[in-house]
Amino acid sequence: MPPEPLHTNETALLQRIAEGDEQAFSTLFAAWATPLAAIAMKILKNGYARQEVVQEVFIKVWLYRDKLDKVENLGAWLRKITVNQSLLALQRHAANDKRLEAIQITQHPPIDNTSAIELKEIRRLVHEAIESLPQQRKIIYHLNRVEGKTTREIAEELQLSHGYVRNALSAALASIRERLTASGMLILMFLLHL
Missing domain, CATH: 1.10.1740.10 (RNA polymerase sigma factor, region 2, helix turn helix motif)
Incomplete structure (x- = not known):
């Protein structure tokens, strides 16, 4: 003072x-x-x-x-x-x-047609994995990963407990990881920080 x-x-x-x-x-x-x-x-x-x-x-x-x-x-x-x-x-x-983060993503364009095809396949698999999530997990995932909201902000917005939102987000990420692993896209987990 x-x-x-x-x-x-x-x-x-x-x-x-x-x-x-x-x-x-x-x-x-x-x-x-x-x-x-x-x-x-x-x-x-x-x-x-x-x-x-x-x-x-x-x-x-x-x-x-x-x-x-x-x-x-x-x-x-x-x-x-x-x-x-x-x-x-x-x-x-x-x-x-x-x-x-957006600049870093745009600075690493596909090197050749094969890379472009692989990237397109990876995006498709991620989209399918997200779409297969239960509705509430999908919303929580979107609010966190796309809109950049914290789990506390999401809990407040959806009027859910903070612990529930954290668990739902973890479950969503685990589900996406499993799906990508099953598809043989292990590198994708590294690229997406899942």
């Missing part, structure tokens, strides 16, 4: 920052950077991302300093901004991971 003197002079400090006082802003940063970094780290579990979030928080404070007179509880306000920025960072990282 920030040192006690900051609490007693909070209004005056915010007023000085609102007027563009960089020294007052430095005082705020020194008092709050470490506690806010700890909050971001709990959410992000990544030191570099944590630093980015803390920087974003203080950039926002500086950019919107003219509105600081409306802040009633500085600590709660800074923590809220930190949580929101951390969640945005998680979304950005998830989106970047998906784009990277």
Whole structure:
């Protein structure tokens, strides 16, 4: 938590920052950077991302300093901004991971006609394996693997228990693996991370 003197002079400090006082802003940063970094780290579990979030928080404070007179509880306000920025960072990282995965897939086109035929056969087998799943497992698989939702998000959306969704997804993946193994497509399991 920030040192006690900051609490007693909070209004005056915010007023000085609102007027563009960089020294007052430095005082705020020194008092709050470490506690806010700890909050971001709990959410992000990544030191570099944590630093980015803390920087974003203080950039926002500086950019919107003219509105600081409306802040009633500085600590709660800074923590809220930190949580929101951390969640945005998680979304950005998830989106970047998906784009990277898509780029990697498109960078490995079939080498020849035989590879193209094999890839087409693999896709057909995967599609058949997914279509053979019971309806609810198929929905859970689609929400997780195609839409990228977590098992917790799926459980909430379908109003099922988290444990049930995890088990259903595991069963769906096991069923797809079995079908591909029976078809002699062992390499497919590696390619699809099943």
